[in-house]
Amino acid sequence: MKNLIYKNITSLLQNRNWHKGEIKTKHDVFIPPKELGFSETYKLYVYNQVRNADFEEGINKTLQIISQIYNEDVDELISLIIEDRPILQFHIEDDNIKNGRPDIVFFENFITKTKDLLLESANFSINRKPHYLDKEDESERYLSLCNFFKIDKGSLITKIQLPNKEEILEKTIFDEGLTGNKINQQFIDITTFINEKVISQNNFEPTEELITQNRNLISANITEKLRNLYICANYADVDITLKSVENTFMTKVSELNNEKIENLKKFSTFIKQQNRDIFDYEMSGKIVELKSNDVESDKNSIKIVGKLKNASESVVVQLKSNEIKIAADAFKNNKTISIGGIFEKEKTQYRILELHKFEIRK
Numbered sequence: 001m002k003n004l005i006y007k008n009i010t011s012l013l014q015n016r017n018w019h020k021g022e023i024k025t026k027h028d029v030f031i032p033p034k035e036l037g038f039s040e041t042y043k044l045y046v047y048n049q050v051r052n053a054d055f056e057e058g059i060n061k062t063l064q065i066i067s068q069i070y071n072e073d074v075d076e077l078i079s080l081i082i083e084d085r086p087i088l089q090f091h092i093e094d095d096n097i098k099n100g101r102p103d104i105v106f107f108e109n110f111i112t113k114t115k116d117l118l119l120e121s122a123n124f125s126i127n128r129k130p131h132y133l134d135k136e137d138e139s140e141r142y143l144s145l146c147n148f149f150k151i152d153k154g155s156l157i158t159k160i161q162l163p164n165k166e167e168i169l170e171k172t173i174f175d176e177g178l179t180g181n182k183i184n185q186q187f188i189d190i191t192t193f194i195n196e197k198v199i200s201q202n203n204f205e206p207t208e209e210l211i212t213q214n215r216n217l218i219s220a221n222i223t224e225k226l227r228n229l230y231i232c233a234n235y236a237d238v239d240i241t242l243k244s245v246e247n248t249f250m251t252k253v254s255e256l257n258n259e260k261i262e263n264l265k266k267f268s269t270f271i272k273q274q275n276r277d278i279f280d281y282e283m284s285g286k287i288v289e290l291k292s293n294d295v296e297s298d299k300n301s302i303k304i305v306g307k308l309k310n311a312s313e314s315v316v317v318q319l320k321s322n323e324i325k326i327a328a329d330a331f332k333n334n335k336t337i338s339i340g341g342i343f344e345k346e347k348t349q350y351r352i353l354e355l356h357k358f359e360i361r362k
Contacts (some may be wrong), residue, residue: 282340
């Protein structure tokens with residue numbers, strides 16, 4: 001463990017362009033990069049006696065210095081260097097939470113959306129499908145290893161300690177396995193792609209070429225969960241940063257509006273269409289369930305069972321006030337209903353996204 005700590009702090013400094021100079025009896029001497037503007041005589045001493053009982057104490061003192069140099073939270077450095085765990089940070093800039101005390105409901109909702117996003121990211125890394133309905137058990141293991149631990153005053157900053165070298169998917173003769181750090185990198189790659197190539201594009205129209213050229217980054221599920229997170233953040237600017245010993249990656253979305261959020265919906269729909277999980281169809285069937293708290297509202301639904309693509313399937317349809325009254329009559333008299341529109345496949349049933357036809361068969 002101490003050897004890993006020594007390796008981590010050495011890697012962190014060298015990856016930030018510190019030069020490792022002479023090695024003394026108890027310390028390695030590091031020369032700072034020129035961009036820090038230090039004097040030519042400045043040197044950072046890193047305790048190298050890994051077998052000594054006071055090794056971690058010496059490293060902690062060095063981490064305090066690094067924290068001051070980079071204005072960086074020392075707890076983050078402890079996570080990176082000593083605990084060998086990367087940090088994922090979501091930074092929301094919003095005038096309503098400048099006092100650092102966001103509404104508790106807002107905070108709980110945001111954490112929930114973040115967990116949903118991380119879960120879908122793990123799912124995608126495991127099954128490699130652009131759209132999927134089932135959840136992998138291993139993705140739950142990944143999420144259970146994520147530790148949500150920090151909110152900073154002044155703006156909302158959520159920090160998550162991620163798994164790193166922990167095995168998420170077991171290695172077999174058929175599969176090379178999967179560790180936490182691979183899922184982490186996949187997550188930041190996909191969110192960067194979506195922020196730059198989907199959200200930020202004016203008059204965005206998804207194409208097969210975009211899908212083909214970025215095949216390893218295409219996930220309808222992650223796109224939808226990221227959309228939910230941005231809506232939950234009230235369209236505020238959001239920075240997403242992944243910090244590790246080796247690198248720091250950041251992707252940012254700003255000046256969100258309805259058009260940019262609509263880009264995400266348009267993109268996820270296109271992916272599902274390419275995956276044949278969304279399609280235009282007509283079918284007939286019998287109503288087996290009605291739901292309505294207020295028939296005068298447009299928040300009503302029915303479930304129809306009928307033949308869809310040569311199989312008996314259940315389809316949920318949202319209905320307006322006048323339509324639910326027709327449906328109630330059909331249900332009461334055991335009449336057959338014809339429906340048509342844009343169907344979406346769910347885990348155990350189908351759902352109508354856009355209803356184009358709704359009538360009682362004569």
